[in-house]
Structure formats: C-alpha cells, structure tokens
Amino acid sequence: MTPQRERILDTFQNLPEGEHLSAEDLHDRLKQEGENISLSTIYRTVKLMARMGILRELELAEGHKHYEINQPYPHHHHHLVCVKTNQVIEFKNNQVLAISQKVAEKHGFKVLDCQLTIIGISPEGQRYIFNS
Structure with a gap:
C-alpha cells in the first residue's frame, strides 16, 4: 500500500454518506488539500480498488464513473x-x-x-x- 493509495482510500473512507467522487473530483479535492497525486495514478488506483471490492464503481448518468466505499x-x-x-x-x-x-x-x-x-x-x- 503506497502513501498515495492510502491517501485515496482515506479520502473515500471520510466522505459524507451519499457522496460519490469521480476520478477527476478526487484529483481536484486532493490537489486542493496540497496532495500531488497525478490523475493517471488516481485512475489506476480507483480501478484497482474497485476490482478488489474496496470501492464500488457507479454509472450515474453523467458520462463518467463515480466511486464510493463498498459497504457490506x-x-x-x-x-x-x-x-x-x-x-x-x-x-x-x-x-x-x-x-x-x-x-x-x-x-x-x-x-x-x-x-x-x-x-x-x-x-x-x-x-x-x-x-x-
């Protein structure tokens, strides 16, 4: 688990209930918080976490995927x-x-x-x- 992956996971774990983030939204949020994680790293990480079952990948009719913590x-x-x-x-x-x-x-x-x-x-x- 790299520091970037930990930071991405931490962001999703601390989202208010009902909030979903696209890769771009996540990138913007992390950038505003002073994190320097490339958009390509974010894309790879959210895809990996979705395949692992950590995140849910959602199609919310906006033309791009959103993600949230996969709650049991x-x-x-x-x-x-x-x-x-x-x-x-x-x-x-x-x-x-x-x-x-x-x-x-x-x-x-x-x-x-x-x-x-x-x-x-x-x-x-x-x-x-x-x-x-």
Missing part, C-alpha cells in the same frame, strides 16, 4: 439518478439483494456486489422539461 450488507444501497439534474438518491431494498443472491446461487456464483441504478427524471427535472 446491511449498509448496502442502490441509486436513483435524474438525467436532467444529476440528482442522486440512495435507497435500501433488501429484496434486490435477495434476488441477486438467488440468481447468483442458481448459477454457482458468489455475490460480491449488487447494484441497482434506476435512471429517471426527478420532479425538478420534469419541471425543467415542461417549463422550457
């Missing part, structure tokens, strides 16, 4: 994403996890992560569409 059950959660406002709502649903475990077991898999991302348009986004 019962802290497991899913995302509802507005494509107009980029609002992200986290929600828990134990039935989603139960279904994923059942499907995985049927095929001999062990569940490492289960993500449900619902893409839609929030009430604010709908007002934007209909008032333009």
Whole structure:
C-alpha cells in the first residue's frame, strides 16, 4: 500500500454518506488539500480498488464513473439518478439483494456486489422539461 493509495482510500473512507467522487473530483479535492497525486495514478488506483471490492464503481448518468466505499450488507444501497439534474438518491431494498443472491446461487456464483441504478427524471427535472 503506497502513501498515495492510502491517501485515496482515506479520502473515500471520510466522505459524507451519499457522496460519490469521480476520478477527476478526487484529483481536484486532493490537489486542493496540497496532495500531488497525478490523475493517471488516481485512475489506476480507483480501478484497482474497485476490482478488489474496496470501492464500488457507479454509472450515474453523467458520462463518467463515480466511486464510493463498498459497504457490506446491511449498509448496502442502490441509486436513483435524474438525467436532467444529476440528482442522486440512495435507497435500501433488501429484496434486490435477495434476488441477486438467488440468481447468483442458481448459477454457482458468489455475490460480491449488487447494484441497482434506476435512471429517471426527478420532479425538478420534469419541471425543467415542461417549463422550457
């Protein structure tokens, strides 16, 4: 574990609940805190940590991936994403996890992560569409 990787992991561990960072967001944050970690190192590190199961890689309808600490059950959660406002709502649903475990077991898999991302348009986004 390099000092850069430790710093990246520490940043994710200390994020407020519900906050997700892209590699670029993380780079900007670390730069503001006086850290000199290249963007390419951040990309490699978040990809590695996602493959290891430390981080969750999320598609939040913004054209790039976001990351968060991979919380084990019962802290497991899913995302509802507005494509107009980029609002992200986290929600828990134990039935989603139960279904994923059942499907995985049927095929001999062990569940490492289960993500449900619902893409839609929030009430604010709908007002934007209909008032333009």
